[in-house]
Amino acid sequence: MNFFFGINSSILNSKLTIPRFQNKNPTKKDYKVFQLGINNKRWKINYLDDVVLSGDFYQINSSVIDNGNIFCLATKDEVLQFAENNSPKLMNFNNYTDTTPDFRANLQVSIKGGGFSSYQSEYPFSMVTKRGSILSPLSSLCNKNADKNILFLKNIYELPVHDEFGVFFVNLKTKRVLKREVAVTNFMNEIIIEKDFIKPEVFMFTDKYIGVPVFCSIKGKHISLEHTHPPHAYIMGVDRFRVVSELKREFNEIIN
Amino acid sequence: MKSLIKKIARSDVGINVRNFIGFRPIWIRRNREYRVVSVSDAFLWRTDNGFKTTFKYSDILGLFYKIKDSYVELVFYSKDNNLIKRIIINRLDYSNELLIDRDFLNGIEGYGVFYIFHRSDSDCGDDLVISNRCYVGFSMEGSLSSFVHGNLYVRYQSLDGKYGGSGMIQSSFFKNLYRIQNSFVEFKKSELFFVNPTSKKLNFSIGLNKYSLEKGCSILIDVSGKEEISILSKCLFLRPVIFNYKDCFFDVYHG
Numbered sequence: 001m002n003f004f005f006g007i008n009s010s011i012l013n014s015k016l017t018i019p020r021f022q023n024k025n026p027t028k029k030d031y032k033v034f035q036l037g038i039n040n041k042r043w044k045i046n047y048l049d050d051v052v053l054s055g056d057f058y059q060i061n062s063s064v065i066d067n068g069n070i071f072c073l074a075t076k077d078e079v080l081q082f083a084e085n086n087s088p089k090l091m092n093f094n095n096y097t098d099t100t101p102d103f104r105a106n107l108q109v110s111i112k113g114g115g116f117s118s119y120q121s122e123y124p125f126s127m128v129t130k131r132g133s134i135l136s137p138l139s140s141l142c143n144k145n146a147d148k149n150i151l152f153l154k155n156i157y158e159l160p161v162h163d164e165f166g167v168f169f170v171n172l173k174t175k176r177v178l179k180r181e182v183a184v185t186n187f188m189n190e191i192i193i194e195k196d197f198i199k200p201e202v203f204m205f206t207d208k209y210i211g212v213p214v215f216c217s218i219k220g221k222h223i224s225l226e227h228t229h230p231p232h233a234y235i236m237g238v239d240r241f242r243v244v245s246e247l248k249r250e251f252n253e254i255i256n
Numbered sequence: 257m258k259s260l261i262k263k264i265a266r267s268d269v270g271i272n273v274r275n276f277i278g279f280r281p282i283w284i285r286r287n288r289e290y291r292v293v294s295v296s297d298a299f300l301w302r303t304d305n306g307f308k309t310t311f312k313y314s315d316i317l318g319l320f321y322k323i324k325d326s327y328v329e330l331v332f333y334s335k336d337n338n339l340i341k342r343i344i345i346n347r348l349d350y351s352n353e354l355l356i357d358r359d360f361l362n363g364i365e366g367y368g369v370f371y372i373f374h375r376s377d378s379d380c381g382d383d384l385v386i387s388n389r390c391y392v393g394f395s396m397e398g399s400l401s402s403f404v405h406g407n408l409y410v411r412y413q414s415l416d417g418k419y420g421g422s423g424m425i426q427s428s429f430f431k432n433l434y435r436i437q438n439s440f441v442e443f444k445k446s447e448l449f450f451v452n453p454t455s456k457k458l459n460f461s462i463g464l465n466k467y468s469l470e471k472g473c474s475i476l477i478d479v480s481g482k483e484e485i486s487i488l489s490k491c492l493f494l495r496p497v498i499f500n501y502k503d504c505f506f507d508v509y510h511g
Contacts, residue, residue, distance in 0.1 A: 115505035200349035223402035236385040
């Protein structure tokens with residue numbers, strides 16, 4: 001299954017659109033949108049009864065989106081089972097959004113009176129159960145000519161905790177940490193990227209938790225939003241996890 | 257017995273049968289004899305209507321494999337799959353950028369696709385398959401580029417450029433439905449960009465409109481104002497790049 005998320009930022013408006021149909025099949029109307037959040041160190045799930053349904057699309061606007069909340073598609077029975085289980089961990093409710101091609105929601109961010117940009121906003125359950133590190137080049141999606149470049153780093157972790165972890169900006173050529181920021185699990189973290197960091201040799205690296213890095217550039221009234229791929233997406237050979245591990249080990253040595 | 261069935265299902269004949277009848281199809285294939293290759297998407301370039309395209313790519317061989325003499329070859333085609341130009345870029349950084357505008361494409365205003373292949377003259381072992389996902393940004397009349405990442409596997413070439421293949425996306429005997437999972441009603445204009453990623457002529461339809469693309473050809477289709485869009489074709493993976501326009505702004509993403 002996939003979870004979906006939005007962005008709550010003072011700079012941007014955001015709107016999350018989740019289709020209630022799969023990309024190869026007819027609509028199943030019993031799949032509703034639920035919201036999950038952490039309350040008293042437990043996962044709490046709520047039915048979003050005031051969400052707008054336009055055609056076959058659930059539309060969740062800024063007023064409902066919180067950086068600590070996530071959304072999913074499920075039936076009422078599946079959610080009831082989760083509630084009855086009283087599980088301390090997030091559960092894989094269903095495989096409704098496990099499709100090929102990938103299931104797509106749409107997270108659209110916009111500037112008041114200005115442009116808009118979107119990204120698919122899915123967070124696979126397979127990532128929810130994992131800890132580790134993520135690595136992403138900065139200059140692939142940041143823009144030196146933009147007024148502002150922002151990293152939105154979303155983490156969803158199975159346990160209902162808000163643990164801190166490090167986000168490092170590392171120069172691979174000089175083997176130096178340029179800056180360390182702190183991010184939090186089960187949260188949409190907003191980190192401003194300094195222009196000086198936008199160089200081919202500078203990478204973002206996390207130390208304890210993984211996540212989805214979404215980069216946003218703003219210039220005047222124009223905006224661009226897109227995520228980067230994890231390093232193993234670049235390698236299709238059988239040795240891909242070994243090769244990526246070796247590269248991450250190099251970054252680990254630099255930050256330690 | 258179980259392992260024998262698995263072996264048959266994973267053989268070339270088995271995959272052909274699975275794809276033919278649509279049972280657990282394998283949507284992407286390449287010649288498995290080639291074990292040191294660079295796989296490329298068919299990336300869209302646009303220079304029509306004031307568009308400029310920015311291409312961002314990584315030096316995968318340098319970053320992951322520490323190969324010092326790596327370089328890339330980029331090959332540009334028109335929408336009708338006519339070769340426009342082929343360039344080699346040496347001296348790569350970990351991340352690199354190329355502006356594709358009318359001047360770069362010999363004055364051509366239009367659209368089409370391009371491919372990126374990584375190259376090295378060093379010995380790269382006997383099992384190295386890479387694919388640059390890359391990012392393509394589109395700007396109109398000097399606006400900030402809106403970026404979208406690579407989405408498909410279409411062509412591959414060996415790292416020495418001596419052999420390769422195309423049409424990696426497979427087809428089935430039966431037609432496949434693909435419903436784009438976003439609504440288009442709020443936009444002034446919406447366009448879908450398709451490239452034929454298969455090795456054969458591709459026929460597809462959107463509603464009552466029928467389209468046909470020869471191998472390697474591409475098309476931009478205006479689908480403005482529709483609530484929902486479904487695409488019907490025999491291709492196992494036909495997902496467009498989407499342009500939405502509202503007021504003076506536009507957005508691009510893969511659908």
